[in-house]
Amino acid sequence: MPYHMNLDQILQLVNQTTQTVIQDEAPRVDQEAQWPEEGIRALQRNGLAGLVVPREEGGMGQGLYALARACETIGTVSASTALCYGMHCVGTAVIAAKATNQQRNEFLQPIAAGEHLTTLALSEPGTGSHFYFPQTQLLLQSDDEYLIRGSKTFVTNGGKADSYVVSTMGIEPDATLHEFSCVVVEKDRSGLEWGGEWKGLGMRGNSSRSLTLNDVRVPVQNLLGERGDQLWYVFQVVAPFFLTAMSGTYLGIAQAAFDNVRQHLMDRTHRHSGMSLSQLALLQHRAGMLWAKIERTRRLIYHATELADQGDPAAVLPILSAKAEVAHCAVDVVNEAMTLAGGIAYRDNSRLDVLLRDARAAHVMAPTTDLLYTWLGRALLDQPILDS
Ligand SMILES: Cc1cc2nc3c(=O)[nH]c(=O)nc-3n(C[C@H](O)[C@H](O)[C@H](O)COP(=O)(O)OP(=O)(O)OC[C@H]3O[C@@H](n4cnc5c(N)ncnc54)[C@H](O)[C@@H]3O)c2cc1C
16 A cells, blocks of 8 residues: 555655656647646556655655655656646645644545545736735635635646635735635635636646636635634745745756757767767766756755755755756756757757746746745845745
């Protein structure tokens, strides 16, 4: 059973699923902008949807390090699949953080059993990359029910998940812009209105759709955590898991670009000289630099997530910087690989074309690169991290 597996066995299982089902489906996911149904179902079948579900609930009981490694592996063949899987795991972690008995039965156990897919609906058209300032309202309708009113954008797994972890302002009427709650909304609640299909430049299989919540009613039991938890969720759960899922995914993209160009440098031989590109000193030097860039980013991500899993407060800055650094790493490495691979990489739908388009989302996915460096600077200079 999956929950008896140790981390090595889990990562082996991720790798096996990636090299078979996810790899086979990857070209179609990108070219036809198709949500990675087969890959996600295979991950669920293999128990991997329960990666961060506690073992007591039938899950694998893993944390940030395992999430980074899983998303990295999947990201080497399909960044869309890695992100869809990652967002499911982030949503799961938010549910698990303070789950009630009812939430364990209704969400965590089915997630671990591969019968329930969840995801994160944080971003809003009004506040964009400032996802920690939701404007969606959570209104106490009666003793038993909340009413949710607002709009979300870029909901990965949109229309495909069984539930959505939706961020809202605190509970009205006393909520302010700085308050933050999370609530689970099941897919069949009435009042959920989906926007059109996702047509992305990259991450084309994500089904990142917009969602309007038209006075959606949910039972009060769907509130995650307690009133007053507020920003605790952002910094203790949402941000570390969200950042880690993305860090792993974009690291996978960088590694895939390197593997692709390394092979090209070894295979491509010029007739006039009889030499392969791998024999040219300048290209050897540039390949070395690429490897070093990926490796130092990988070490930062692994270090940050291991610290966080140990509950070390010193993990905050490494976790923030890991996603900012991996965004630069992925975009730079794919760009450079494009140059080193020559004209052949410039073909429509070459592997590097796909990676370039996928990598480009790294800087704009919240928390964006600019915001992350700003937060780091504020923390280092003893300033409040969030702007008012
Ligand atoms: C493929 C994809 C998948 C996504 N999946 C999800 C998901 O599953 N769930 C989810 O909730 N969201 C998701 N998002 C949304 C994402 O996380 C961001 O919220 C969204 O891309 C922000 O876009 P925006 O245009 O509103 O940014 P804006 O807020 O308009 O920002 C535009 C630019 O200005 C910069 N900027 C803005 N304010 C500041 C500031 N104060 N200081 C410095 N720079 C600033 C930003 O860094 C950014 O570069 C996804 C996005 C993409 C592209």
